[in-house]
Amino acid sequence: MPQAIDADWDDDPLDLDDERPSQRGRSRLPWLRMCLISGLTVAALVHFARQDDRQSRPTAEPKDVPASPLIAPPPAWRPLPQASAVFGLEKAFAPPLLTARQHTSGAREDTVLLGQFGDPRHARLVVTQGSPDGGKRSFFVDTVRKAAEAGLSVTRNAQSRLMATKFGPVEIAEMTLAGATEQTCQAFRFADADSAFGIQGWLCGVDPQSIDPTQTACFIDRVTLAGTDSLILKAFFAHAERNRTEACALAARTAAIAVKSPVRP
Numbered sequence: 001m002p003q004a005i006d007a008d009w010d011d012d013p014l015d016l017d018d019e020r021p022s023q024r025g026r027s028r029l030p031w032l033r034m035c036l037i038s039g040l041t042v043a044a045l046v047h048f049a050r051q052d053d054r055q056s057r058p059t060a061e062p063k064d065v066p067a068s069p070l071i072a073p074p075p076a077w078r079p080l081p082q083a084s085a086v087f088g089l090e091k092a093f094a095p096p097l098l099t100a101r102q103h104t105s106g107a108r109e110d111t112v113l114l115g116q117f118g119d120p121r122h123a124r125l126v127v128t129q130g131s132p133d134g135g136k137r138s139f140f141v142d143t144v145r146k147a148a149e150a151g152l153s154v155t156r157n158a159q160s161r162l163m164a165t166k167f168g169p170v171e172i173a174e175m176t177l178a179g180a181t182e183q184t185c186q187a188f189r190f191a192d193a194d195s196a197f198g199i200q201g202w203l204c205g206v207d208p209q210s211i212d213p214t215q216t217a218c219f220i221d222r223v224t225l226a227g228t229d230s231l232i233l234k235a236f237f238a239h240a241e242r243n244r245t246e247a248c249a250l251a252a253r254t255a256a257i258a259v260k261s262p263v264r265p
Helices: 002-056 139-149 213-221 231-241 246-260
Strands: 077-079 087-089 096-103 108-114 121-129 153-157 161-165 168-178 182-192 197-205 223-225
Touching: 087 108, 121 182, 139 153, 139 168, 139 182, 139 197, 161 213, 168 197, 168 213, 182 213, 197 213, 213 246, 223 231
Parallel strands: none
Antiparallel strands: 077 096, 087 223, 096 108, 108 121, 121 197, 153 168, 161 168, 168 182, 182 197
């Protein structure tokens, strides 16, 4: 009997040893499956999260922006080709060429051109109604700007002085203007704030002795009002006509007598 018991006892350890590995393997399978399933789940969640992030992220490619049309601002001045003359010039030494333009502020400029630059006698007269620039520029800068508009430049200028005219004191200065050639000129400028009336330009000759401030003042006195509905301008010119200088009147009478005197045989 003891031997049988011993035999049975000896057989049991062999059987237990045979069964332990299979039991350990079976006990590890559920944990392995759980780890695999969890890993796959996490991988799937990460994949879907990345997909959602790509869809919600704005595309890097720039979108086409519709081109807005570039519209240049209108020019400050516009020509008035059909405008009637507002100002005239008595006893012009050459056929006058008249042009007019209007500023966006409502100001108007009438330009009278006598002869061409470089002629023995040349003049450019700009008459302004209104104040497009506020009248804050100096006489020299204003003359340089007007010369540039005519395609000329100022190469020399002398000290300005005031000369009496029918409109009042006018600022006059000798200047040398240059274009295709050079010419000695008397530049001038006048402005009346009450009537918003202004005159600017130059009178040129072949040499400094042919043009002087007195002749320029008399040239300005020959500016007349041709036609306007402005009561202020009419009153201003009516008052100016009563203030003509005697020097210009005497010079005009002397010139007329010299021309009309018959030649004695």
